[in-house]
Amino acid sequence: MMSLPGRPRSTFMDYFSYKNGSLYTEGVSLSALAGRHGTPAYVYSRAAIESRWRAYAQAFSGRDALVCYSVKANGNLAVLNLLAGLGSGFDIVSGGELERVLAAGGEPDKVVFSGVGKRVDEIGRALEVGIKCFNVESEPELLRLNEIAGRMPVTAPVSIRVNPDIDPDTHPYIATGLRENKFGVDYEQALGIYQLADSLDNIEVTGIDCHIGSQITSVEPFIDAVNKLLALLGDLEKTGITIRHIDIGGGLGISYADGTAPDIAGFARAVSGLVPERYGIILEPGRSIVGDAGLLLTRVEYLKANMEKHFAVVDASMNDLLRPSLYRAWHDIIPVAERSDGTETEYDIVGPVCETGDFLGLQRRLSLCPDDLLAVLSAGAYGFSMSSNYNSRPRSVELLVDGEDAHVIRERETVEQLMAGERIPGD
Ligand SMILES: *Cc1c(COP(=O)(O)O)cnc(C)c1O
Secondary structure, eight states, X not given: OBOOSSSOOHHHHHHEEEETTEEEETTEEHHHHHHHHOSSEEEEEHHHHHHHHHHHHHHTTTSOEEEEEEGGGOOOHHHHHHHHHHTOEEEESSHHHHHHHHHTTOOGGGEEEOOTTOOHHHHHHHHHHTOSEEEEOSHHHHHHHHHHHHHTTOOEEEEEEEEOOOOOOSOGGXXXXXXXXXXXXXXXXXXXXXXXXXXXXXXXXXXXXXXXXXXXXXXXXXXXXXXXHHHHHHHHHHTTOOOOEEEOOOOBOOOSSSSOOOOHHHHHHHHHHHSOTTSEXXXXXXXXXXXXXXXXXXXXXXXXXXXXXEEEEESOOTTTOOHHHHHOOOOOEEESBOOSSSOOEEEEEEOSSSOTTOEEEEEEEEOOOXXXXXXXXXXXXXXXXXXXXXXXXXXXXXXXXXXXXXXXXEOOOOHHHHHTTOOOTTO
16 A cells, blocks of 8 residues: 555545555445546545544534534535534534435424524524523624514523634635624623523523634634633623533544644543633534545546647536635645656646636646546545536535445436426427
8 A cells, every 4th residue: 555645634534545556435336436427526535534522522522512513514414414414513504504414313391593694594403402502603693583583482502602803814705803804793792682682582592603714724813702701701700690512613624635634532621621611612523524534536538738728627516616716725636547657737726617726736747648537635525515506507416435336425416406496498
């Protein structure tokens, strides 16, 4: 078994590796998978997902802690079912995600509901099934929640999502805890909103919440955020409001390039060290559980060159994996079959979609031939879940590898499915 070229990838290498010059996920050959299921294809390792979830659970063992996996990172029913089986809770941001969790066998009383735009029907459904907590992001949302709960009548468990005004040093589109962001309530206004919550008949204050951003690669911003929440908590308790849990959100980064991502154990030590034992801890990790556990398998359609550049046109595009186009995110791209002979050329790896921004990777040195298979690594989070049908491209198949077995966990979409809901007036 050979290690992957280039950079060290501690967790990745255990589940994705070359055998006799050919890339495998656990015990399954990716070229065999491409032959059977076509490309593009998302391929996830069950063992990799499980090991990352367990790393969180173990790191917080001995504490009253609940890991609420963030469904939006990868909401496939099989992934949710696997995590529910391990005892995971879930962080949702829509009614659709709630239905996914329930369909996958998740327990409603381990669900926390975040998001700035919760609709009346979404709130009603979450109250009906009895979720653990609403992470409330504004005063009007709090009043709406109280009113709906009053009609049912039930009591709604609530945390206020506080914006700690911390710069997590990540891409501006995924920084969420700065004063200018739309998320949460201002730190200075939180006390007043908590007092309002405490006065409402159908609201029960249970926790305090924050989520400062995503792909955060150092522990310091989390420490700063927790310290700010604890200071606020002290003020709350002086006014007689009791808090049972602290939800520190998600956001721990992974190592897409050679940079090192903070390890889960170190992160957990820092956080548990700060939070007094009498409080429960809720975590909402998404990317750090599934990101490294999946790759996007794609085939080279054409190699072309102009006066300036070489392009490898592959069959996956921004509609399959939006991160490079949206955030200029960097994903490692490696060949499925190692080529020892060929000379390397610098390619832009681009898709078929009619946008100049449609690329998976720029200036990559690879030795390629048409029909070669490539693996775009660390694509398990915000990959399929952000995919679209732009250019009328059916969404990719999703495969879950478990040892020697590969399961189709989502069939490749068909063009008929894309058009199914459309009507021509008069027909
Ligand atoms: C997206 C999101 C998460 C998960 O973030 P990751 O970076 O994937 O860990 C957690 N909580 C909330 C409220 C989110 O919006």
